[in-house]
Amino acid sequence: MEITILQFIAQMRSELATIVACIFSLFGESLFLVALICLIYWVVDKKLGERLVFVSFSSMPVNGGLKSLVARPRPYTTGLVSRVEVDNPLISTMSLDPYASFPSGHSQMSAGLFVSTACHIRKKWAAILFVVLTVGVMCSRLYLGVHYPTDVLVGAILGTLFALFWDWMYRKHESKVSLVFALFALLSIGLAFLFPDDKSQIELCACAVGAAICIPLEHKFVKFENAKSGKARLLRLLVGFVCVGIVFGGFSLLPFEFLEGLEWKFAKYFLTIMAATLVAPALFKKLKI
Numbered sequence: 549m550e551i552t553i554l555q556f557i558a559q560m561r562s563e564l565a566t567i568v569a570c571i572f573s574l575f576g577e578s579l580f581l582v583a584l585i586c587l588i589y590w591v592v593d594k595k596l597g598e599r600l601v602f603v604s605f606s607s608m609p610v611n612g613g614l615k616s617l618v619a620r621p622r623p624y625t626t627g628l629v630s631r632v633e634v635d636n637p638l639i640s641t642m643s644l645d646p647y648a649s650f651p652s653g654h655s656q657m658s659a660g661l662f663v664s665t666a667c668h669i670r671k672k673w674a675a676i677l678f679v680v681l682t683v684g685v686m687c688s689r690l691y692l693g694v695h696y697p698t699d700v701l702v703g704a705i706l707g708t709l710f711a712l713f714w715d716w717m718y719r720k721h722e723s724k725v726s727l728v729f730a731l732f733a734l735l736s737i738g739l740a741f742l743f744p745d746d747k748s749q750i751e752l753c754a755c756a757v758g759a760a761i762c763i764p765l766e767h768k769f770v771k772f773e774n775a776k777s778g779k780a781r782l783l784r785l786l787v788g789f790v791c792v793g794i795v796f797g798g799f800s801l802l803p804f805e806f807l808e809g810l811e812w813k814f815a816k817y818f819l820t821i822m823a824a825t826l827v828a829p830a831l832f833k834k835l836k837i
Contacts, residue, residue, distance in 0.1 A: 550696045554629045557690050566632055569691040570639050572684035576654025577639055581661060586824055590788045590832070591781040594774055596668045598763060599714055601825070602725065603660045605756040606732035607710040609739050611656050611703070612752055616743040620650035624693050631693035641692050652695045652703035658685040659707030667715040682707075726764045733760035747813065754814040758821030765826055772829040775837070783837040788828040795823040 574580050585604065589597025624631040625646050635642040662678035686700040695703075717725050733756040740753040766772070775781045799816040 550698065551623065551626070551628050553697055554623055554690060554693060557687075558629055558693065561632065561691070565691065566634070569632070569688040570634060572681075572688035573639055573654060573692065575681055576652075576658040576685045576689070578653075578657065580638070581657060585661075586788060586792070587785065589825070590784045590828065591775050593668075594772070596665065599664055599668060599718060600661055601759050601763065602729045602732075603664045603710050603714050604657065605736070605752065605759050606714070606729060607656060607660045607707060608653065609732075609736035609749065609752045609756060611651060611653050611706065612746060612749050613739045613743060614651055615645075615648040615653070616746045616749070618650045619647045620696075620699070622646050622649040622694050623696055629693050632691070634692070641694055644694055649695055650699045650702065651706060652686070652689050652699040654689055655682070655686045655695075655700040655703030656707040656710075658682050659704040660711045661707075663708050663711035664714060667711060726760070726767075729756075729763075730760045733757045744810075747810075750810050750813050751817045754817035755821050758818040759825060762822050762826040766829050770826065770829045770833055772832050780837045783835070784828075784832055787831050787835065787837070788824065791828045791831060792820060792823045796820045 581604070585597055585600045588600060622631075622644065623629050631641050633642060634640060659682045662682050666674045666678040682704060686704055689695040689700050690697060714725070717728060721728075733753075736749075736753040736756040740749045743749050775784055796816070799812070799819075802812065
């Protein structure tokens, strides 16, 4: 049944449809969404940015654990449906793990962030817009031939559940959100040890642990507030991305053997999160922007 659905969708492929699918799929790409979270955290709404950090780094280690546990082959490995071959700096279908189909990380990540944002805004237009975007991401992964329908459906359900959980936490137990997220960070450490061959688990673990430590430290010692002017927002983006870029790019200059070491990979992502959630906000305060 699922192959039949994918074959039906594959018949609709065209150059224009592929461009549209790639645009929607971009909304589930980790690099794009992390940049978007930074933008929201630094210049739009600090509280919403924190919520999106908690949703993302509590949800995605679970996604990675399920991928490793189930190890479902992607649909194109069957030979009954092809994938759309895309490989550029923004999106790639060529570098995917062929045995990490279930559940869809793009669907889970986008659903978590979009539903969280809609819950925060609490406007009808936001709910409609973000449902459309989430469904668009789900359909794009089917169109590209890299997931089954059940992959994207379960991914979206999991992302939505995490978003609703954190919305409940912020509404009912806001004082405990950092403590609860710390428990998810511990879970991510356990998953990293349980699936040591999955390097993405090390990256997610580092991000979760970094956020669990640095966001409470920011609350205690930095306490930066939302930007008051357009000029301050532009300066924050410049300072913030330079700060993160120095850390992330600096590790890229290390010899390959260092980058492949799990301890260096952990350090790279931990320090990147520290730069984004603690160092950059401290610079905003210091520079009065």
